[in-house]
Amino acid sequence: MLSSRWLACAALLCSPTLAAIVVEDFRVGWVRANPDGKFERPAIGVNGAWPVPQITATVGDRLILNVHNDLGNASTSLHFHGFFQNGTNHRDGAVGVTQCPIPPGESFTYDIDFVQAGTYWYHSHNHGQYMDGLRGAIVVHDPAGPYEGEYEDEIVLSVSDWYHGTISEMLPAFINVENPTGAEPVPQAALLNDTQNLQVLVQPGKTYLVRLVNIGGFASHYVWFEGHTMLIVEVDGVWTEPAEASMVYITPAQRYSFLITTKNDTSANFAIVASMDEELFDVIPDNQNSNVTGWxxxxxxxxxxxxxxxxxxxxxxxxxxxxxxxxxxLLDTVDHSFSLDVKMDNLGDGANYAFFNNKTYMMPKVPSLYTALTVGSGNNTSPIVYGSHTNTHVLRHNDVIELVLNNYDDGRHPFHLHGHNFQVVRRSDEDAGPYVQAIDEEFASATEDNDDDDLPAVPMRRDTVFVEGNGHFVIRFRADNPGVWLFHCHIEWHMDQGLVTTFIEAPAELLAAPRQTIPENHLAVCRAAGMPIAGNAAGNTEDVFNLKGENAPPKLLPEGFTAKGYVALFFSTVSALLGMAVISWYGLLDPNAKETDGEHEPLIHDDDE
Structure with a gap:
């Protein structure tokens, strides 16, 4: 929960005509944590404590959140995951997209209107940092919600993975020539509410709304409550018709809410179990425990x-x-359809990267939203100005967009779209192969090319959905939220490998009245970080189609090279250099010097002696 100031304001909400406006300070800094009881390590806390606070609000509330970066050695940001930020794109919190990183010692203000009811979360959106602990649940109540009155209390439950190393230690070793296959680090522990051995006190014969959030960076979890049935009523902020479940599968960034009615007696306690999906792990260490149990x-x-x-x-x-x-x-008239093909491969530095349509994402020098607002009307509709390596797609206002995602990788991937939820109209089984090629011509109608007869009349909607290994999915949404929005894999390792694309949505409308403006304190952190605030992806304000100096990935592997070949070359080169160093060292020694048991003998002996 937030501080007493929030609680005092929340007391006003007994009247539906009143809403809370709360000012809060988050001092983001390092603390020590040992949630699995096996290894103490640095973690990122808020106001000197970890786990970080849960944010609880009611529809209509407003939070003015002043974030102070006390980390000392790292920049930071906060993304409010699942919030559409309609008309307030600059509050989305994605570094390099809607803001600059907050440097150490600097402050940044997020002004958040709670207009969406449901279960959400907030986390750093900066170099995988939330895996170090800067992540927490957000609950937004709606007194007029469809299930109000059907439960007496709430339980907020997070699942996550936990590493004994920090992201700054693990990431350079992960994207490295010595890890050519891109094997992700395997977490040391699974956690419930950022701890183990969690006990949730319940009363008999009572119905609870359980809000479940996966705040982890890699592992998906199977979750179940022994002896109890779940009645699913919400996913990712979307209320659903009740659906019974004995177990749910929840990927990083997904949320579920479900009703659980407790038993009528107190004769026994019951296990809550979260089990990490081991199919995601390349190697399972001998001491690995992928399960966590609460009660x-x-x-x-x-x-x-x-x-x-x-x-x-x-x-x-x-x-x-x-x-x-x-x-x-179902959105049955598609205005623009395109495909994104996922693959993992090596680049010229020998490391493994992730690709959409053979392009790996590189963060631009200027946040893409700032580019959209400063390069001028007409220019901001060209994907070129946003960079050669940002995988940019420009979407027209109010078009129905169909995105076909084909996974050419063996593993499951959870994909998240900022600024929207979407209809999931198809999702294949594992190894089903790619979907029929979508139309790639700009703004071509795809309606006549796709057979909608077997699509759901009322599709499931959410903001994060997974694709099976070597499978595909098809999603649709309306481009009704002008702004710059990311679409990316929410396995943090894969995002850092470049599995990201940028949607520039309704750029002309971004410049129309009421025009989105960037607050001065946002621009101030860019200056403090030494980042430009205008121009194209390279920071060029004179010729916005000149991308000289933009951030770029390593070059392609030479034709015919394989990852194994690159590693063999790497270690052969290292061995050769070591061998040359040893030879050189011996060559510098005095040939008349002797060395034995504290005395010296010649290194070369004459057989005649």
């Missing part, structure tokens, strides 16, 4: 039972079957 505690004097063994995870609920309660029909 629904009816009586704290009674035994906390061990979790029962589960043979397989086939009982996990299929979220594709969920139906939004608002019954938004």
């Amino acid at each position: 629904l505690v009816y009586d704290d004097a009674k035994l906390l039972p061990a979790a029962a063994l589960v043979g397989n995870f086939d009982d996990a609920h299929d979220d594709f079957e969920l139906v939004p309660i608002d019954a938004q029909p």
Whole structure:
């Protein structure tokens, strides 16, 4: 929860005509943490504490959040995951996209209007930093919500993975010639509410709304409550028709809300289990425990039972079957359809990177929103000005967009779209191969090329959805939110490898009245960080189509080279250099010097002696 100032304002909400306006200060800095009880390490806390605060609000509230960077050795930011930020794109918090990073010692203000009810979260959107602990749940209540009155209390529950190393230690070793296959670091622990052995006190015969958030950076989790049935009623801020489940599968960044009714007696306590999806891990260490157990505690004097063994995870609920309660029909007239093909491959430095359509993302020198607002009307509709390596797609205002994602990688990937939720109209099984090629001609109608007969009449909507290994999905949304929005894999390792694309949505409308403006304190942190605030992706304000000096990835591998070949070359080169160094060292020694047991003998002996 936030501070007493928030609680005092929240008391005003007994009247539906009143809303809270709260000013809060977050001092973001390093603390020590040992959530699995096995290794203490630095973590990023808020106001000297970790885990960080949960933010709780009601629709209509406003939060003015002053973030002070006390880290000393790292920049930071905050992204409010799942919030559309309609008309306030500059508050989205994505570094290099809608803002500059907040340098050490600097401050930055987020002004957040809570206009969407549901379950969300906030996290750093800067170099994988949230895996160091800067991540927390957001709950926005709606007194007029569809399930109000059907539960008596709430439980907010996060699942996450935890590493004993910091991101600054692990990331350089991950994207490195010595890791040519791109094997992701395997987490040391799974956590519930950023701890282990969590106990949730419950009362018998009571219905709870459980809000579940995956705030981790890599692992998806299977989650279940032994002896209890879940009734799913929300995903990613979208209320759904009730759907029974005995187990859910939740990827990083996804959220579920479900109703659980407790038993009518207190004769036993029951395990809450989260099990990391080990199919995501290249190697499972010998001491790996992918499970974490908490408990629904009816009586704290009674035994906390061990979790029962589960043979397989086939009982996990299929979220594709969920139906939004608002019954938004299928967007059946597509104005613009395009495909994004996912692959992982090596570049000329020998390291492994991630690609959309053979391009790996590189952050521009100027945040893309600032480019859209400063290069001029007409120029900001050209994808060129946003950089050669930002995977930019320009979307027309109010067009229905169809995105076909084909996964040419063996692993599952959860993909998140900023600024929207989307209809999931198709999702294949594993190894189904690519979907029929989408039309890539700009703004061509794809309606006649896609058969909608077997698509759901009311598709499931959410803002983060996973694709199966070597499979595909198709999503649709309306481009009704002018701004610059990322679409990216929410496995943080893959985002840092470049699995990111940029949507420039309705750029002409961005410059129309009421024009979005960037607050002065946002520009001040750019100056403090030494980053330009105008021009194209290279910071060129004179010729915005000249990208000389833009950030660029390593060059392509030489034709015919493989990752194994590159590693062999690397270690052969190292060995050769070491060998030459040793020879040189010996060559510098005095040939008449002798060395034995404290005395010296010649290094070369004459057989005649």
